[in-house]
Amino acid sequence: MAPKSFLPACLLAFTLQIFFFPPVSFSVSLLSNSNESSSMEGLIKLEVGCVNHPEDVSIVVSKGAVYTATRDGWVKYIILHNETLVNWKHVDSQSLLGLTATKDGDVIMCDNEKGLLKVSEEGVKVIVPNVSFANDVIEASDGTLYFTVSSTKYTPADFYKDMAEGNPYGQLLKYDPKSNQTTVLQEGFYFANGIALSKDEDFVVVCESWKFRCRRYWLKGDRNGTLDTFAENLPGGPDNINLAPDGSFWIALIKVYMLHIFSKGLIEHMSLNGFQATLLLGNGHSSSEELVGQKK
Numbered sequence: 001m002a003p004k005s006f007l008p009a010c011l012l013a014f015t016l017q018i019f020f021f022p023p024v025s026f027s028v029s030l031l032s033n034s035n036e037s038s039s040m041e042g043l044i045k046l047e048v049g050c051v052n053h054p055e056d057v058s059i060v061v062s063k064g065a066v067y068t069a070t071r072d073g074w075v076k077y078i079i080l081h082n083e084t085l086v087n088w089k090h091v092d093s094q095s096l097l098g099l100t101a102t103k104d105g106d107v108i109m110c111d112n113e114k115g116l117l118k119v120s121e122e123g124v125k126v127i128v129p130n131v132s133f134a135n136d137v138i139e140a141s142d143g144t145l146y147f148t149v150s151s152t153k154y155t156p157a158d159f160y161k162d163m164a165e166g167n168p169y170g171q172l173l174k175y176d177p178k179s180n181q182t183t184v185l186q187e188g189f190y191f192a193n194g195i196a197l198s199k200d201e202d203f204v205v206v207c208e209s210w211k212f213r214c215r216r217y218w219l220k221g222d223r224n225g226t227l228d229t230f231a232e233n234l235p236g237g238p239d240n241i242n243l244a245p246d247g248s249f250w251i252a253l254i255k256v257y258m259l260h261i262f263s264k265g266l267i268e269h270m271s272l273n274g275f276q277a278t279l280l281l282g283n284g285h286s287s288s289e290e291l292v293g294q295k296k
């Protein structure tokens with residue numbers, strides 16, 4: 001008689017096989033609809049093939065430039081009026097994620113191994129060490145940094161385990177440069193991803209990828225210190241987010257495909273707590289995989 005662990009082991013092996021080597025091509029996307037082709041017509045690609053897995057962008061209006069960090073450790077920017085790509089600084093890292101340009105002209109970025117880095121003309125400095133899987137950061141006008149940790153349990157290489165387990169290991173944190181103190185403001189996010197500050201700096205929006213929603217954490221007023229839902233039922237997992245000049249937000253959605261071939265029993269075997277009874281397969285990272293600009 002086969003050992004009791006044999007069947008679960010076969011199911012797990014089958015799941016991983018399907019996950020990494022899907023037997024069919026998926027042509028139907030959640031993001032695919034009759035409006036997609038027309039909505040893409042106003043877009044132009046700024047750089048293709050010159051940037052290695054750029055996770056995020058930050059626009060510096062005074063400089064007329066868009067900054068990004070790539071997986072090969074470069075902090076680069078594109079001068080928009082002539083579309084010149086500048087390799088600005090190299091960081092000894094292959095794990096750069098979200099970033100933000102500061103009012104002083106520096107760049108703060110998330111390194112999922114080292115923590116928060118400050119990149120300036122003088123060089124690179126670790127300002128918040130001992131933080132793993134920091135995903136995105138934003139600076140307030142007083143210099144305070146707000147940032148996300150996607151998962152306190154898993155590494156970026158194991159992000160799919162975080163998704164499959166379906167437990168909220170994400171955090172929102174605050175770094176005060178005056179006291180050099182880091183504080184956890186809120187726990188319990190289902191993969192805390194991009195973060196943006198409101199125009200009046202009265203709240204931050206945190207993208208919660210596995211729940212297809214964005215949460216709002218209040219920083220001022222009667223609701224100071226409380227959390228509510230800012231947007232939900234999004235047509236994809238929200239990844240990065242940026243404030244628009246009119247006070248609204250641009251959100252990059254992870255393009256996902258639905259795979260319906262798994263039995264309910266198998267999904268329960270994988271303990272997908274509170275998650276949809278389907279497995280989500282990513283295709284590329286986000287719309288920031290290539291830098292895309294909107295044609296005027």
Ligand SMILES: [Ca+2]
Binds near residue numbers: 056194241
């Ligand atoms: Ca960002």
Ligand SMILES: [Ca+2]
Binds near residue numbers: 136240
């Ligand atoms: Ca992200």
